[in-house]
Amino acid sequence: MRTRRRLVTFACGHSKYLSFSSGSPQEAVDTTLGILHHSFCAACHRLQREAFAQRVRDAFGLSPIVGTQPEQVGLAEVIRIHLLEALIPPPGSASSPEGLTELLDVLNRCLQAEFWIEHRMILTSWNRQQISNVLLAVEREVEQSAHHRLALEASE
Numbered sequence: 001m002r003t004r005r006r007l008v009t010f011a012c013g014h015s016k017y018l019s020f021s022s023g024s025p026q027e028a029v030d031t032t033l034g035i036l037h038h039s040f041c042a043a044c045h046r047l048q049r050e051a052f053a054q055r056v057r058d059a060f061g062l063s064p065i066v067g068t069q070p071e072q073v074g075l076a077e078v079i080r081i082h083l084l085e086a087l088i089p090p091p092g093s094a095s096s097p098e099g100l101t102e103l104l105d106v107l108n109r110c111l112q113a114e115f116w117i118e119h120r121m122i123l124t125s126w127n128r129q130q131i132s133n134v135l136l137a138v139e140r141e142v143e144q145s146a147h148h149r150l151a152l153e154a155s156e
């Protein structure tokens, strides 16, 4: 199929060539380009999400996530903050401040980027059961690393 290439400039200032099939109605092409013109490119969108997650992390006093690759660490922060947002009581709700402290405590227990990447599916899900499974996994992970530490100490 024949395609037409059009240059789109994103809101962040980056630009990219996009291909449209020659059969696409001009109106659809213009609408698509208009939406993209007011959006960030994929790379800037990712950085923006990471920066947002880091601001939320600092506002709640969470410890930074650690890992060997900066891109993984950034994504892990986004995943963890998504979990926080999914679980945090809405402002003005009757739930106790202790509940929030406990939640932050759980989110602070697992600071390995790999752990959060492994559970990235919660980024696309607001399913309560999946979210609970991740919290249970945090507990398991903490227990296992505690056992691991004990085993190491015993072997020394």
Ligand SMILES: [Zn+2]
Pocket (backbone or CB within 6 Å): 010, 012, 013, 014, 040, 041, 042, 043, 044, 045
């Ligand atoms: Zn950009």
